[in-house]
Amino acid sequence: MEYAIAVQELTKRYGDVTAVDHISFEIEEGEVFGFLGPNGAGKTTTIRILTGLIKPDGGKAFVAGYDVLKNPIEAKQRVGVVPEVSNAYVDLTAWENLVLIGKLYGVQPQKLRENATSLLKEFGLYEVKDKPVRAFSKGMKQRLLLCMALVNDPEVLFLDEPTSGLDVESARLLREKIAQYNRDGKTVFLSTHNMEEANQLCHRIAIINHGRIAAIDTPENLRAQSMELQYIEVAFNKTVNTQELSENPAITKVAPAGNKVRIYTADPSAVIEFLAEYAKKNNLRILSLNTMMPSLEDVFLKLIRGKEAVIQ
Amino acid sequence: MSSLKEQFKRSLVIAEKNIKIYYLKGPVIIFGLVFPLFLALAYVIGRNTPFEEILPGLIGMTTFFTATSVGPSIAPWETRSKTLERLLCCPVAPWTIIVGDMLSSFIFGLTISVIPLALTLALGIHPLNFIMLLSGLIIANLCFAALSVLLSAYPPTDIPATTMMLSSLVKFPLVFISGVFIPVEHLPQWGIAIASISPLTYFTDMVRQLFIGKGFYPLALDFLALIAFTTALTFAAIKLHEKTLTQRLS
Numbered sequence: 001m002e003y004a005i006a007v008q009e010l011t012k013r014y015g016d017v018t019a020v021d022h023i024s025f026e027i028e029e030g031e032v033f034g035f036l037g038p039n040g041a042g043k044t045t046t047i048r049i050l051t052g053l054i055k056p057d058g059g060k061a062f063v064a065g066y067d068v069l070k071n072p073i074e075a076k077q078r079v080g081v082v083p084e085v086s087n088a089y090v091d092l093t094a095w096e097n098l099v100l101i102g103k104l105y106g107v108q109p110q111k112l113r114e115n116a117t118s119l120l121k122e123f124g125l126y127e128v129k130d131k132p133v134r135a136f137s138k139g140m141k142q143r144l145l146l147c148m149a150l151v152n153d154p155e156v157l158f159l160d161e162p163t164s165g166l167d168v169e170s171a172r173l174l175r176e177k178i179a180q181y182n183r184d185g186k187t188v189f190l191s192t193h194n195m196e197e198a199n200q201l202c203h204r205i206a207i208i209n210h211g212r213i214a215a216i217d218t219p220e221n222l223r224a225q226s227m228e229l230q231y232i233e234v235a236f237n238k239t240v241n242t243q244e245l246s247e248n249p250a251i252t253k254v255a256p257a258g259n260k261v262r263i264y265t266a267d268p269s270a271v272i273e274f275l276a277e278y279a280k281k282n283n284l285r286i287l288s289l290n291t292m293m294p295s296l297e298d299v300f301l302k303l304i305r306g307k308e309a310v311i312q
Numbered sequence: 313m314s315s316l317k318e319q320f321k322r323s324l325v326i327a328e329k330n331i332k333i334y335y336l337k338g339p340v341i342i343f344g345l346v347f348p349l350f351l352a353l354a355y356v357i358g359r360n361t362p363f364e365e366i367l368p369g370l371i372g373m374t375t376f377f378t379a380t381s382v383g384p385s386i387a388p389w390e391t392r393s394k395t396l397e398r399l400l401c402c403p404v405a406p407w408t409i410i411v412g413d414m415l416s417s418f419i420f421g422l423t424i425s426v427i428p429l430a431l432t433l434a435l436g437i438h439p440l441n442f443i444m445l446l447s448g449l450i451i452a453n454l455c456f457a458a459l460s461v462l463l464s465a466y467p468p469t470d471i472p473a474t475t476m477m478l479s480s481l482v483k484f485p486l487v488f489i490s491g492v493f494i495p496v497e498h499l500p501q502w503g504i505a506i507a508s509i510s511p512l513t514y515f516t517d518m519v520r521q522l523f524i525g526k527g528f529y530p531l532a533l534d535f536l537a538l539i540a541f542t543t544a545l546t547f548a549a550i551k552l553h554e555k556t557l558t559q560r561l562s
Binding site for chain 1: 315318319321322325326329332333393394395397398399400401402403404405558561
């Protein structure tokens with residue numbers, strides 16, 4: 001099978017710092033692939049290598065079937081990019097920006113006019129197409145950047161923090177559009193800090209830390225791999241002695257959370273039975289009891305900082 | 313070959329973008345129009361030399377200043393406005409961008425340098441060979457445009473004023489050593505040696521020969537030297553920009 005993106009042992013060093021350290025992964029056509037990691041983890045460096053902006057010190061990268069080192073122009077011809085640090089030309093109008101990028105991709109004039117018109121209408125920018133981008137809000141500029149990434153009808157979309165700093169409405173619109181373009185068959189490589197966004201949009205997620213891939217799987221499997229992070233949140237009618245609770249061998253940690261108690265365990269059913277018995281024995285009433293699965297954020301923090309950081 | 317042609321077409325697209333954005337920027341107007349105008353007036357007014365004698369220096373100086381006014385501002389501006397990364401994400405080679413920048417500088421220089429030439433013709437002063445003068449003007453503008461783009465390569469700053477200042481540090485001494493104010497043949501030996509390393513020397517010398525029939529170097533040498541400088545400066549600009557490009561992305 002031809003992968004939309006294939007990365008083998010990719011490495012990039014800046015002096016003594018290894019920004020990307022022998023990472024490997026494949027992304028299938030039509031997949032939304034999330035790339036998560038703390039600041040400085042190597043996300044943007046990886047995207048810049050994959051989009052042909054910088055050269056790696058080692059390894060190989062293929063995008064849309066082309067080696068980005070040997071055929072960067074051919075690879076770039078098939079992708080659309082919303083870079084992390086980027087802007088449209090503020091002295092040009094939205095229309096001029098789209099035409100500029102379309103021409104740089106060699107899109108034929110008639111096709112370019114059609115694409116630009118339909119994108120600007122779709123992203124709610126058609127009415128302001130002749131206004132200089134200088135007058136646009138951040139949300140409008142970001143929508144325009146996505147239009148610019150789509151004007152050549154790319155096979156693969158690279159989005160580096162596309163919703164960062166946007167208002168709720170604009171972020172939601174962009175997420176909807178990303179999902180829509182993926183349904184239309186585009187492969188999406190999405191770098192984001194937003195766990196909920198990754199959870200909603202991505203088929204698979206890679207978590208990168210210190211330049212290395214710490215985990216790579218579906219959001220569900222990532223959560224399932226961290227079952228020790230699940231917890232039971234219970235509220236009693238009286239204050240309880242958390243020390244007594246933590247003596248149960250099935251309980252990893254007990255932490256007060258407001259008027260509730262948060263009990264971390266890998267075996268929720270055993271702990272629920274124990275809590276029922278404990279309440280009966282101590283003449284307590286259980287006011288509420290919820291079993292909480294680990295969130296993607298919990299999994300992320302566990303992989304980045306270790307389990308203790310999440311439980312604390 | 314078709315890929316080369318396609319990349320050149322994209323250079324023209326970049327040049328068109330630069331024309332729309334940078335021609336009206338303050339530093340370009342000041343260094344490319346106001347400054348050469350006043351320098352030309354200062355050069356012409358109050359001299360008892362016949363206009364034909366002043367003409368080569370005048371054309372050389374205005375061409376040099378106008379053709380080198382756009383190039384230094386583009387790279388730092390694109391770095392500062394965060395548009396460089398967007399541009400580099402497109403299927404264009406670094407040289408495509410550099411050539412696009414050169415072309416926009418070249419077109420500005422050529423358009424403005426036609427003004428003193430037209431004025432000359434209007435005054436009834438005609439060159440000995442108009443086609444050769446036009447060819448020389450085109451090559452010289454290309455050469456100076458390449459120099460201006462080279463001057464913006466290092467340091468990879470995002471402050472246009474820094475590049476403008478550094479390029480002025482190179483441009484002003486070049487004007488003084490290039491036979492603009494004193495013809496090369498009147499310079500001492502060490503002055504001739506220094507003048508020979510400046511592309512402006514050959515252009516001024518060429519214009520002198522084509523207007524007053526006097527020159528220091530053979531006309532063919534002037535042309536060849538300008539072509540050689542253009543090639544070398546273009547190559548150097550591309551290589552140096554390629555080296556510093558990633559530093560502009562951070």
